[in-house]
Amino acid sequence: MIGILGFVAVFGAGRWLGWPGRWVWLMAWGWLLVLLLAHAPYMPAQLGDFVGGEFRGWFVLGVLVGVALAYRAALRRVRGRVPEPATGAGVAKPVTFSPVELDRYARHIMLREIGGPGQKRLKAARVLVVGAGGLGSPALMYLAASGVGVIGVIDGDGVEGSNLQRQIIHTDARIGMPKVFSAELAMKALNPFIQVRPYHRRLDEALAAELVADYDLVLDGTDNFDTRYLVNRVCAAAAKPLIAAAITQWEGQISLYDPARGGPCFECVFPVRPAPGMVPTCAEAGVAAPLPGVIGAMMAMEAVKHLTGAGAGLRGRLLIHDALYAETRVIGVKRRDGCAACGGSSTGTDHPE
Ligand SMILES: [Zn+2]
Numbered sequence: 586m587i588g589i590l591g592f593v594a595v596f597g598a599g600r601w602l603g604w605p606g607r608w609v610w611l612m613a614w615g616w617l618l619v620l621l622l623a624h625a626p627y628m629p630a631q632l633g634d635f636v637g638g639e640f641r642g643w644f645v646l647g648v649l650v651g652v653a654l655a656y657r658a659a660l661r662r663v664r665g666r667v668p669e670p671a672t673g674a675g676v677a678k679p680v681t682f683s684p685v686e687l688d689r690y691a692r693h694i695m696l697r698e699i700g701g702p703g704q705k706r707l708k709a710a711r712v713l714v715v716g717a718g719g720l721g722s723p724a725l726m727y728l729a730a731s732g733v734g735v736i737g738v739i740d741g742d743g744v745e746g747s748n749l750q751r752q753i754i755h756t757d758a759r760i761g762m763p764k765v766f767s768a769e770l771a772m773k774a775l776n777p778f779i780q781v782r783p784y785h786r787r788l789d790e791a792l793a794a795e796l797v798a799d800y801d802l803v804l805d806g807t808d809n810f811d812t813r814y815l816v817n818r819v820c821a822a823a824a825k826p827l828i829a830a831a832i833t834q835w836e837g838q839i840s841l842y843d844p845a846r847g848g849p850c851f852e853c854v855f856p857v858r859p860a861p862g863m864v865p866t867c868a869e870a871g872v873a874a875p876l877p878g879v880i881g882a883m884m885a886m887e888a889v890k891h892l893t894g895a896g897a898g899l900r901g902r903l904l905i906h907d908a909l910y911a912e913t914r915v916i917g918v919k920r921r922d923g924c925a926a927c928g929g930s931s932t933g934t935d936h937p938e
Contacts, residue, residue: 588636588643591616610654617647680705680734686778690732696895703893704732710892711735713800715788715816717764718742719867719877720806720830720884722754727885728804729772733892735780736772737800740764741787751867751874788812793819802891804884805829806877808866810858814926817842817851821927827851828887828899830880834870835909837880841887841899844920844927848900852926854918876908 595612624633624640633639682690682704693699693707712733714721717740728736744755744767752764759767765783772781786792788807797803797819805816805827813829820827824845831838844850883904890896899915906913920927 723881
């Protein structure tokens with residue numbers, strides 16, 4: 586009788602106190618060993634009577650349970666080997682987290698809108714950031730901290746002393762280093778669980794098409810119009826969503842351009858490319874140091890929302906932030922008929938007629 590009560594006590598206590606299954610089974614096997622020893626030939630007969638049962642009975646029970654557990658483990662292993670269904674880009678590995686990663690992302694996972702599934706989507710995501718400058722700095726850091734699995738960054742420049750007033754991913758000691766390698770160092774130092782792909786190149790059309798095809802989402806924080814229109818056209822052609830932002834002096838703007846899913850593209854909203862020299866760059870007009878921090882962090886925020894499906898993004902909406910007067914407004918933007926980049930509203934989704 587005591588023998589059976591022992592098992593009941595082990596499993597009951599395990600359940601009550603929430604012990605890991607492995608501990609409970611280890612203790613159960615230990616108790617079985619005690620019972621078998623109590624019935625061993627050189628033990629006093631009273632001990633065997635005290636725990637109850639007989640040696641052969643406990644032995645057969647142990648063998649039966651052992652066989653059952655081995656069968657279950659083998660079955661699990663076979664099921665685990667069944668290959669995942671192939672996706673477009675090849676065979677997707679199931680996303681899992683180590684205990685250290687679970688601890689790292691705990692405050693994301695406890696958010697109802699992100700949770701475990703959202704964190705897995707972030708880890709499975711591939712995001713390309715164009716430009717490791719003012720907007721790229723906070724965007725890259727927060728993408729890295731958020732646990733985006735693969736982050737590509739392309740920039741042809743090196744770190745200069747005058748960048749450090751706002752490009753906080755770089756450091757004084759890394760002046761002269763290509764920005765993408767400096768950014769990679771900072772991101773990997775913050776989160777070693779992600780993959781960073783630095784491209785120390787200036788973006789051209791062929792490279793843009795090749796790179797964009799390899800990513801789920803593109804963030805553009807460059808400050809020259811040629812690159813911005815190029816990135817937009819390539820993203821529109823590849824049906825990849827684009828989060829693009831721009832800043833000057835005290836004002837910034839950001840939107841999600843996603844013509845493949847009904848929103849306008851960048852060129853729908855800004856069809857006329859400004860004449861060279863008409864819109865000054867940060868280098869020419871100046872910029873308040875924290876402004877790229879505000880807008881760049883918003884880029885990362887919108888990226889996290891887009892990848893996890895949380896909340897409402899900026900598709901079809903342009904957010905304009907005036908830092909000098911602490912004002913933010915959001916205006917609706919629509920696809921434009923005959924847009925050269927995305928083909929305009931040929932789907933007719935945005936027009937009532
Ligand atoms: Zn367009």
